[in-house]
Amino acid sequence: MIKRILFLITMILQFSILHAGIVVLNGLTHSYKVENGQVYKGKIAIENTGANPQSVKLFLQDFTYHADGTINYAALHTQKRTNGDWIKLNTNLVTLKGKEKTEVFYEITIPDQVIDPGSYWSVIIVEPVDDIKPSDKQPGVSITSVIRYAIQVITDYDTEKAKPDLTFENIKVEKEEGKQTVKIAIANHGNLYCKPTASIEIYNRKSGEKIGTFSSLTMGLLPSTSKTFYIDISKVPSAQYKATVIATDEDENAFALNVELEVKND
Template sequence: MFRKKNMLLPRISIGFAIYTAVFFLALLPLQADMLIKGGLTHEKEAAIGQTYEGSLEIQNNGDKPAEVKVYQTDYFFYADGRVIYGEAGKLGRSNAHWITFSPKTAIVPPKETLAVRYTVKVPEDSSLAGTYWSMMMVEEVPETSPESTLAKPDRVGMGIRQVFRYGVQFMTHIGQTGARSIKFISTKLQKAGVAQHLELDVENSGQRMLRAEVYAELYDPKGTFMGKFEAEPLRLYPGTSGRFKIDLSKIPNDTYKALVVVDCGGSDIFGANLNLVIK
């Protein structure tokens, strides 16, 4: 693996492998009448000991009141598709306990917006470095739920309910601190019929959140450049991992050399040389 483009790269030889891709981060949205304004990420660069404030706005576009509850969880995910919404504040890099907010339950009148106001107080701890994060869930409370204050007695009961929620990510970066590094967990070629993909499992092995853009530059046995092939970018928190899929379906069968690059912005560029056998 390299850190900058002018460094030597290791060579890895791989062939086809059958693998099932599972994508991470799947949260159900609220019903169509309920919206979170301003996006699903609240991100701030702050100093140790600093306090900052903000608001999360929940908009009800419907024609009747809607009840919601707001609560926190931790958030962690793996390249194999596992997503963990654990107890708030348990992860080593959780900032959940830094955050206070109000209200935690509310009824949003039709055609109106509720502001959930929050305060983030970064601890006075000189060992803090990099990125700390957690999730704030905004969940609809159905009228048939025992939790509902809008429920009519004859509509509350036992049964299976579909719960809709938004997950809003809250991240705090401690200044510009925190090591930035990645680790290639696995590289595999997957073929299914005429479709073929290069799958790369990448872990953020550093201390700071990275926005990773991954691509591969392919060269045939004569050294002819075959093109640049890109995967969908992903956000990787420290310790988490993601699966990047690069579509190579239009590449003829042959042996290729590939320069795989994980570009995290600025000078944070990582990569490896691969030998690919497409057949």
């Protein structure tokens, strides 16, 4: 369960070394349905929860993630479906007084012609800039660790001609804190961002009687990325089962796979 919690924290794209101060108030995923040549406006609401003034820098990066837990942040144009060139921030640096809130605005200018339908994305990094402080204990300086937020900006273009294509990369049953958990790695080989939920229907291997249906949390999945979905089946008795694994997105598109399942609760 500890691993699962850490993974989910990573997937909402807040990565940190513990440090009090800046928080983002209006979500870490901003999604837009867009058309050629149009301009869309958004904002990032930031609060300094500390008592001292705090400077914050903002910049754009590309990123991808995979079911093994890896997340890659890189310069723009690293991934082919980047929209980083379309996004312009009204500032790259703000300074907030203690307990102050502010908003940073951005515009997304869609090109007159976007060739391929589907989702394009990048992230806006929000990173506090700590002062470099002299050290009394040793020569040189010490640098304080900070929290960085990565805000997904997803633009969906010509969605009628785009679709997700979900496949199951891996399915396994493992114990976490004594609970049997089905771990389902799902990849999106399509060209459209979606929000799937994984579920598993478990049947008695001999009689065919349905034991139950169990579901995961819903998570977003960008094109050419993958995530691991976790399903608690600790209430299922130890035995060999037949099962159907299903991934269903918010538009009721469903992808299914029949599997043999062994549960060990010893």
